[in-house]
Every structure is written in structure tokens, then in C-alpha cells.
Amino acid sequence: MPVVKLQRPTLTTSEKLTLPSIFKGFLVTLGHAFKSLAGKSRGADSLNGSGLGVTMQYPEQKWDGELPEYYRGAPALVTDEQDRERCVSCQLCEFICPPKAIKIVPGEIPSDDEWAKVEKRPKAFDIDMIRCIYCGMCEEVCPEQAIYLRKDYAITGLSRAEMVHDKEKLYEIGGKRVGLVNKWNELK
Numbered sequence: 001m002p003v004v005k006l007q008r009p010t011l012t013t014s015e016k017l018t019l020p021s022i023f024k025g026f027l028v029t030l031g032h033a034f035k036s037l038a039g040k041s042r043g044a045d046s047l048n049g050s051g052l053g054v055t056m057q058y059p060e061q062k063w064d065g066e067l068p069e070y071y072r073g074a075p076a077l078v079t080d081e082q083d084r085e086r087c088v089s090c091q092l093c094e095f096i097c098p099p100k101a102i103k104i105v106p107g108e109i110p111s112d113d114e115w116a117k118v119e120k121r122p123k124a125f126d127i128d129m130i131r132c133i134y135c136g137m138c139e140e141v142c143p144e145q146a147i148y149l150r151k152d153y154a155i156t157g158l159s160r161a162e163m164v165h166d167k168e169k170l171y172e173i174g175g176k177r178v179g180l181v182n183k184w185n186e187l188k
């Protein structure tokens, strides 16, 4: 395998000193202050609740409509268009999850089930949202497109127990996802 040597960039004199960066920051803030006083800040029309159009009045106002396509919110399980569980309890997501937020109890699919060849589905599937860092590794690693990070970001609870999303909650957030999943192919 070829070895690639990375060169560290050399810092300029102004980058080595801290003060120029601090003043640059002040100038940016000052610019925003003048713009908001003139009523020309970004979102001045829609965020007028603050008077100057700078501060979003959450929760009355939300960014829901503005979130980019790649936004990573709460992870959730999805079913297919026929309400079948896509997850096969392979536990790859549990293994890869950096903060160990996922706990899965695999369950066996009975041999007389139409989809007995799939072998497993989750008996229990919990994600501790206090631990989750929204990294998206579970989504990346899943071989069945069964877990996705949705756009939900307001994840709250009054106790630690409430912050653990169980299987029912995960399917409630996740909903349905249509598209090919090979395990439902009878010929495979």
C-alpha cells in the first residue's frame, strides 16, 4: 500500500498571533450588530419576533423547514411499505456505536413463519438518547437500510428512563421507508 506523507501547513505570522483573529471576530460581530439595527440581517422578515429579526423565538418558531437534506437528527427504525420490520438483529449498529447507546435483544423468527429464512428480528431495541451523539454510524453500517437518522432534534424527557427510546418509539419516529431490501426477495 503506498504511503502518503501529509505536510503540515505553515502558519503565517498573523495566524501565529492570537490578537488579529480576536479583532476579526469583533469586526464580524459589529457588522452583524449594524445590519440588525438597520433591519437588514439574515431572516429579518421571518424572525421579526425579537424586534430586530435576529433571534429565533423558539419554540414558537422552528427551523424544521430550513433543515438541510443531510441533517442528522434522532436515529430511528423503519418498516417497509408492508409494515415489515427491516431490522434483522445483526447487531452491527450496536457494535459500531461509539458511545454504546444501542442495546438489542435479538429474537428468533419461528420456523413456520412465511419469512423464516430471515431468521432474526429484534425482540427489544433500545437507543439511549442521552448517550447518542448523532454520528450516523448506525445508519452507515446497517446492511438492511433499517435504521436512519431522521430530522427530529427536540428529544426531551423528564427522566433518564424517558430518554431511552424503545422499539415502539423508534418505529414511531422512523415510519415507513420504501425501496429494495434483499431479505424480502424469495429467490435470495
Ligand code: SF4
Pocket: 075, 093, 096, 097, 098, 099, 100, 101, 102, 127, 131, 132, 133, 134, 135, 136, 137, 138, 139, 149
Ligand atoms: S447515531 Fe451514532 S451514537 Fe447515535 S445510536 Fe447511531 S451510532 Fe450510536
Ligand code: SF4
Pocket: 086, 087, 088, 089, 090, 091, 092, 093, 094, 104, 138, 141, 142, 143, 144, 145, 146, 147
Ligand atoms: S438496525 Fe441494521 S445494523 Fe442494526 S441490528 Fe438491525 S439490521 Fe443490524
